[in-house]
Amino acid sequence: MIEALFEYTFLRNAVVSSLIASIVCGIIGTIIVEKKLVSMSGGIAHTSFGGIGLGYLLGFEPIIGGLIFAVIAALSISKIRRETKTKSDTLIGMFWAVGMALGILFISMASGYQPDMTSYLFGDILTVSTTYIKIMFVLGLFIVFIISAAFNYWKAYLFDEEYLKVMGVDVVKLEYLLFILISLSIVILIKVAGIILAIALLTIPPAISKLFTKDLKKIMVLSIIFGIILSFSGLYISYTFNIPSGSTIILVAVTVFLFTSFVKRKIN
């Protein structure tokens, strides 16, 4: 595989995209887990499918459509929840289903050939284009910048939002910003793991890291490292045995998580 790496652009793109995805997952995944936004993130991911379908229908880059739908979903859920006191679970469920429904509808309306949607649903890291890599890189850089520029604020926000509000910090802005970052991460992950599997890639590395440390920053750093190891090994296995990359990465990750927590329990 190593020689192939130098020879084939698609393999290089696969490696670079899993690297970017691992960094984003380590940071945003930790936040999602600690702020208990897992189902919210699942909702955003599935809503983005509507945008992907729209992209196909109107003939623009589907990922951009997915990005717009994801951001709109995130901001709407946050705003509606604040203003109407509707339980966010209910809202998330609605966005989730409507997004999928719209996606399927748009695609069926598109004339000509029916595109294969499995690469969006389950990811196909071996078909990541150079354009998509560029999008991933820019979004990833933005996420890393925003989180590290205000790390102490994020930590305080995740831990005790109300106290931050008492101190006079604009918590609503932080929430909107965070939800936008989550949407961006999901778009980054769509090609790597797919809409359906993205959530696993976000949550498994922090789950493993939390077995080793109780400090937020260390959980993020460890999650990035685990993410890189897991996605590279998944990629290797999937390339070698010619099986779907998204599923392979996630199954490898879950296996490592189960094994690690089992060993950890035996030691303690």
Added chain:
Amino acid sequence: MYDIEIKNLQVNYGDVVALRDINLKVRHKSFLGIIGPNGGGKTTLFKVILGLIKPLSGTVKVKDNIKIGYVPQSTSFDKSFPILVKDVILMGKLDKTFIAFKRYSQKDKKEAVEVMKKLDIYHLKDRQIGELSGGQLQRVLIGRTLVNNPDVLLLDEPTSSLDSDAKREIFDLLKELNKNKTVLVITHDMEYVFKYIDSLACVNQNIHYHDEDKSITADSLKDVYNCPINLLLQSGAVQKRLGKEGEGLND
């Protein structure tokens, strides 16, 4: 001039009335105990004072240039959150106005260390907050607000679920802080309330309030006595404190 002055306050959550007809004046450097049944609106009262909740009507006036410190109920956040004691304390030092990549200054860190030493939690600085005893956790929360050197402290049930030694330690600490700060404390611990405070309010949608320097007399307690927590008030500690006078309460 009072530190806090509340007039004809009403607070609703949707259609639910949480507080009504609240009038309260908090003197500078007083030590106000706030009692009342669960769901009586005690926490809501704090949140209105802090500006977290907008009242339906009435006014809350906080003296100009006064800093309010808040110690929330320890059930209001997740104790398993991966944050260390020192980071919780430093959180109090965050600036309202955000500057990118600004880290805590040496001065911030030094003050955090001083506060931790004063509260006897310095040796716990690298512990995750879930690994503390209830009393230690309370002192961390008090430390977080003390780094700002507030003039008024609002503490929401700082002694619930502590053992009696820890309760006494917390109240001793509050008494010490009360030397140069106004202290408002919500509590269910009647024995301690009467030993430490100089004024008392019972909040149960409305407020029964007593404020007179130093002593709490049977007469003043009568006001409070209208509060439906009278069973609590009949505890031995209150009777002892009031002596014979306390008997007058039963009419």
